[in-house]
Amino acid sequence: MMKIRQLFQKWMLQEDLNFLLTNRIPRITLTRFMGWWSQIRNPWVFKSSMAVWRLFSDLDLSEAKKKEFVSLHDCFTRELQPGARPVDPRVDVLCAPCDAIVGAYGDISQGQVFQAKGFPYTLQSLLGDSAMCDLWPNALEGGKFVTLRLTSSMYHRFHAPADAQLNHVTYISGDTWNVNPIALQRVAQLFCKNERAVLHMQLNDGEPFLIVPVAAVLVASMRLHAVDVLLNLRYRGPNEIACNAHYAKGQEIGWFEHGSTILMFVPRGYEWADGVTTGTRIRMGQALMNRCSQS
Structure with a gap:
């Protein structure tokens, strides 16, 4: 076998x-x-x-x-045994929101990020023409982005990377291209074509950040605890969904029906945790970014 x-x-x-x-x-x-x-x-x-x-x-x-x-x-959509994913307790650490393989990551420069080497896309294209998203490119300029790819065999639930609040969800219907590295190196602006949800998040100190679950072929469904509908290709409800959900660090936000990709965007003031590099397997709860020390 x-x-x-x-x-x-x-x-x-x-x-x-x-x-x-x-x-x-x-x-x-x-x-x-x-x-x-x-x-x-x-x-x-x-x-x-x-x-x-x-x-x-x-x-x-x-x-x-x-x-x-x-x-x-x-x-x-299985849950894991209690304690299977220890969460880094340090308050200055943003932990991984899901089990994943780290893909493209780096700095947000002039509103541009990368899905793979040589394949850029803009935050504005990813976030669409929603009025709720218009301010994000400026708010995140100079910050960090990371691509977290979930394979089919992985744990498919995603969690809060810190104590945070979900204020709003922007749902964007779209295609279902595969999001594996082969496709990311061939299809320009792939993440901007696929179905996705923009989660407008805020840390307890008011600092904003984004989590963007992106669907893919065979996986165009996602469920959020804060939204009482299944977001998938058959969804015909409003694209702008107000929320007021509070999460403790490591608390479950939702899940993919099968698996796909989580994109995460944070403003300036963070550096990468040790060991974070393209191709690294990371588990939910492990350190992903550290807040830069104030000199």
């Missing part, structure tokens, strides 16, 4: 084939189908789907709170 899985994974890592199979397909139709399929509560459907899933991933359920699942969706 291990050899078969390694063979499939090596086969899928061929860039042209991977891009073709995950992007040159009816992405939205397939994503809607997967949303329906993952909800089926049938032992045969679940077991056969899990067998295929394990072929393409290093799925590890040893930390899951539940040991039995009734559907793919039930497994994808």
Whole structure:
């Protein structure tokens, strides 16, 4: 079984084939189908789907709170055992909001950031034409951005990186391009094309920051505890959703139905925590950024 899985994974890592199979397909139709399929509560459907899933991933359920699942969706959105993700308690540290592989990261300069080397996009394009988002490019100028990619086998819930408040959600419907590194190096402004939610956040001291969950092929659904609707391709409600939700550091904000990407943007005054670099695997609760010391 291990050899078969390694063979499939090596086969899928061929860039042209991977891009073709995950992007040159009816992405939205397939994503809607997967949303329906993952909800089926049938032992045969679940077991056969899990067998295929394990072929393409290093799925590890040893930390899951539940040991039995009734559907793919039930497994994808699993909770973890208490204490599985210790949260860095230091008040000057922003911790990782999710389990992820660190992608592009760096400084926000002239309103521009990067999805991959040589592939820039602007904050304004990502945030859209919402009046709620117009002030963010200036507020975040000189700050930091980071791309956190969740693979299909990872824990798919995301959490508050510090004691914070969620003031508003801007939902932006869009496409469902794959967000893996192969696609990010080929499709310009990919994050600005995909479905996403802009979470307008604020630390206890009033400092603003953004968390932007971005959906992808097979994964165009996200749930926020503060919003009593499922945000997905079928959502037809208001794009601007007022919130007043308070979170303790490490408290769960929501989850992806399968997995995708979290983008995080903070204003100037932070530096990267030790060990944060492209390709690093990071777990929810680990130090991501430190507030710069005042000289």
